[in-house]
Amino acid sequence: MGRVILTLPRLGETMEEAKVVEWLVAPGTAFQRGDVLLEVETDKTVVEVPALTAGMLMAQLVAPGDTVALDQPIAEVEVAGEHPATPPPQAPDAQRASPPPRGEGMGAGGLTVVAAPPASTGGRPMASPAARAAARRGGVDLTAVQGSGRRGRVTAADVAGTTAGHGAGGETLVLLHGLFDDARGWRDLPARLARAGHRVLAPDLPGHAAGLPPATSLDDAVAQIIATLPPGPIRLIGHSLGAVLAVRVALAIGARATGLILSAPAGLGPRINADFIDGMLAAQTTAALSQALSLLDAGPLSTTALTAELARLQSLRPGHAALAAGLSTKGFQQTDITADLARLTCPVSVIFGTADRILDWHDIARLPQDVAIHLVRGAGHLPHLAATELVLRLAAQDHAPQRRRAQA
Numbered sequence: 001m002g003r004v005i006l007t008l009p010r011l012g013e014t015m016e017e018a019k020v021v022e023w024l025v026a027p028g029t030a031f032q033r034g035d036v037l038l039e040v041e042t043d044k045t046v047v048e049v050p051a052l053t054a055g056m057l058m059a060q061l062v063a064p065g066d067t068v069a070l071d072q073p074i075a076e077v078e079v080a081g082e083h084p085a086t087p088p089p090q091a092p093d094a095q096r097a098s099p100p101p102r103g104e105g106m107g108a109g110g111l112t113v114v115a116a117p118p119a120s121t122g123g124r125p126m127a128s129p130a131a132r133a134a135a136r137r138g139g140v141d142l143t144a145v146q147g148s149g150r151r152g153r154v155t156a157a158d159v160a161g162t163t164a165g166h167g168a169g170g171e172t173l174v175l176l177h178g179l180f181d182d183a184r185g186w187r188d189l190p191a192r193l194a195r196a197g198h199r200v201l202a203p204d205l206p207g208h209a210a211g212l213p214p215a216t217s218l219d220d221a222v223a224q225i226i227a228t229l230p231p232g233p234i235r236l237i238g239h240s241l242g243a244v245l246a247v248r249v250a251l252a253i254g255a256r257a258t259g260l261i262l263s264a265p266a267g268l269g270p271r272i273n274a275d276f277i278d279g280m281l282a283a284q285t286t287a288a289l290s291q292a293l294s295l296l297d298a299g300p301l302s303t304t305a306l307t308a309e310l311a312r313l314q315s316l317r318p319g320h321a322a323l324a325a326g327l328s329t330k331g332f333q334q335t336d337i338t339a340d341l342a343r344l345t346c347p348v349s350v351i352f353g354t355a356d357r358i359l360d361w362h363d364i365a366r367l368p369q370d371v372a373i374h375l376v377r378g379a380g381h382l383p384h385l386a387a388t389e390l391v392l393r394l395a396a397q398d399h400a401p402q403r404r405r406a407q408a
Contacts (some may be wrong), residue, residue: 003076004077004078005075006076006077007072007073008049008074009071009304010304012045012237013041017070019037019040019066020063020269021038021041022023022038022061022132022287023037024036025037027057031057033311034051037057038074045299048184055078056077056078057075058075058076061073062075068111077195101369138307153204171234171235172234172402173193173198173199174201174214175190175200175201175242176225176245179280179327181208182312183209186202193395201229203228204331205221205323207224207322207323214318215319218245218248218348221245222248224358225249228248228281230338233257234256234257235259235260236249236259236260237260237384237391238263240263241327244265247267247337247341251343257344259349262348263384264353264381265350266359268359268363268364268367269363269366269405271333271360272331272333273359276296276357277324278290279292279295283313284310286306289309290306295381296381297355298381307326338366341367349373351366351372351374351376351387351390352373355378355379357381358380
């Protein structure tokens with residue numbers, strides 16, 4: 001084991017600095033390769049900084065709200081097989097950036113090792129990093145969660161219990177992500193929906209996270225999703241493959257489905273970009289993965305982010321492959337949701353980007369006539385991220401008293 005200093009990596013082509021948003025790993029906590037250590041805000045968006053190897057976080061050298069220049073120290077970590085690194089000078093600014101000294105001790109080289117805060121600071125609730133990550137995915141306000149951990153600390157289980165109970169007294173928005181994504185791909189949308197007053201559930205699809213069994217078919221995925229739904233009315237927001245699953249879930253739960261918002265939905269036309277599907281399933285290098293991801297038009301990723309994403313995808317390939325087979329073969333879609341959409345009686349809105357390189361936005365011509373269509377000019381395959389305000393407006397519409405008439 002040895003101590004090394006982590007520096008802020010380049011997370012975008014134009015990035016020269018970034019503001020620390022939140023640490024997800026507390027000092028003294030072990031992490032695995034691919035775990036997200038912290039979130040930072042660049043000139044483009046909020047991005048995650050993952051770990052490239054397993055280790056333990058010994059000290060946070062910057063705090064939430066601090067602006068850090070590219071390649072400047074952000075943390076001291078202990079990793080296997082590394083020799084101790086020479087710590088950076090403790091300039092006044094670096095000392096100011098360190099977290100408040102709660103239960104502090106001295107590490108190698110005189111660096112301060114700060115223990116996890118035993119109480120909330122500045123109105124920020126005491127919660128584990130896993131609980132904070134789960135709260136972001138589910139749009140849960142941690143200040144409203146009763147902690148069951150030591151000294152009232154909120155745990156991931158506490159957040160899961162809160163999320164599961166969201167549908168008990170009203171409509172729940174359920175967000176279903178796309179084929180190769182996970183719940184983090186929604187970025188800040190679940191949290192923004194929650195701040196707007198919605199109950200939100202953003203689960204990982206079957207086989208799309210460690211510990212989740214893969215689905216053997218689209219029908220199996222639908223059954224697994226339905227088994228996790230809270231009681232009460234459900235409004236579904238689905239992206240690409242998640243839109244296909246959302247339509248099938250809505251049919252299965254009947255009158256409980258109050259509406260659908262479908263972003264770049266698959267299942268409307270004959271073709272899908274086989275280069276993207278095959279590239280994502282076959283990528284063995286970050287260069288190959290970068291080529292496939294470029295078709296999403298989501299912007300560049302740093303080498304650090306690409307490395308972590310490749311490791312995640314490789315570990316989940318069996319689950320991805322099974323669902324990919326149900327979605328397309330050699331560039332031809334194997335599912336058609338148009339007839340199912342016509343059978344639904346709840347309001348449906350579809351969002352498509354006119355620069356989508358995965359699916360053809362002209363396939364909207366096959367939609368039932370009473371489906372609301374929203375085109376986002378110049379957006380790629382992630383129109384819900386390019387037009388987040390539109391999604392928020394659609395989610396704010398009260399669909400409870402409205403029902404579509406099923407078409408013959």
